[in-house]
Amino acid sequence: MKALVIINPRAGKKKSQHLLYPITDMLTKAGYRITCYSTQGHEDATRVVKEIGNEYELIICCGGDGTFQETVSGVMALQDRPSVGYLPCGSTNDLAKTLHIPKKPEDNLNNIVSGKGKQLDIGHFNDQYFTYITCFGAFSAISYRTSQKVKNVIGHLAYIMGGFKELLHIRPIHLRWECDGEKGEGDYYFGGVSNTTSIGGVYKLPEEAVCLDDGMFEMVLIQSGKKWSLLRNLLFKKFNERSHNRLIILRGKRFTFDFDAPVAFTLDGEYGGDHTHVDICCEGGAVKLTSASANQAK
Secondary structure: OEEEEEEOOOOOOOHHHHOHHHHHHHHHHOOOEEEEEEOOOOOHHHHHHHHHHHHOOEEEEEEOHHHHHHHHHHHHOOOOOOEEEEEEOOOOOHHHHHHOOOOOHHHHHHHHHHOOOEEEEEEEEOOEEEOOEEEEEOOOOHHHHOOHHHHHHHOOHHHHHHHHHHHOOOOOEEEEEEEOOEEEEEEEEEEEEEOOOEEOOOEEOOHHHOOOOOOOEEEEEEEOOOHHHHHHHHHHOOOOOOOOOOEEEEEEOEEEEEEEEEEEEEEOOEEEEEEEEEEEEEEEEEEEEOOOOHHHOO
16 A cells, blocks of 8 residues: 655644654554655645545645645545545634544544545536635635734644734625525625535534535625624634624525625635635535544444
8 A cells, every 4th residue: 555645844833744653653554655745835735636636545644724625636536546644734714623633643543544434515616626724805805915924833823913004905895696496686795615514723613513424515694794803703603603693694505706896815724815706616525535433424
């Protein structure tokens, strides 16, 4: 058996650099022949997986949610998709929280080498992929506008500080949307399609409302209104249908967003381009994730 280990040496507080020995030791004991690759820049993980990923039975991503998104994007381009393991080393690790991935790398590695896991739904966004969230509007750009050095030093607090800075610049965005045939139009501070309970550690959905392998995503829209009310709810409350009267949550497989002018999108915490039209669909069970905790296999 062969395993490809993708390492982002800059993720989080450079935690990935300290995991190289435990990874190689445990994989070797499990009978794997190992290739390690250290990413050199943006989308490098996608390129490498596309080029050589079909030579491996297992691909392990050691980095943040953005590195995982790049790795999965490469896997999606392969005809025979290998299993994927995820060792989260980022500043927030939203997807890892939703998956209940063990915090101890050794426990997570045990899950990965066991070969067990679950099929993970993957999002198709125009000609790109995402693993847990694509969004626009209020606070959506904080993750990629905040420098890695700041996130390494203060972690999740960097996102909260960024939220206060962005508050004065928030403007409503006019949107025409469709979710599995249901249509709407209005002015919104935030919009997104997700497969997660946690976004940036500040916006949350109830855990019972999210299933990662049911072929369905959640569309979340926050209608325009008082800015301070928006910030208070994002930072200190769990948003759900009962907690806020300006929140729209719908579940579906296919979504479209249309805007009057180009709007910046975030894909798994990274910049996803400016768009006036977006087609999003859920590709159910597209990738086998061996890191997933059993209690998420609903």
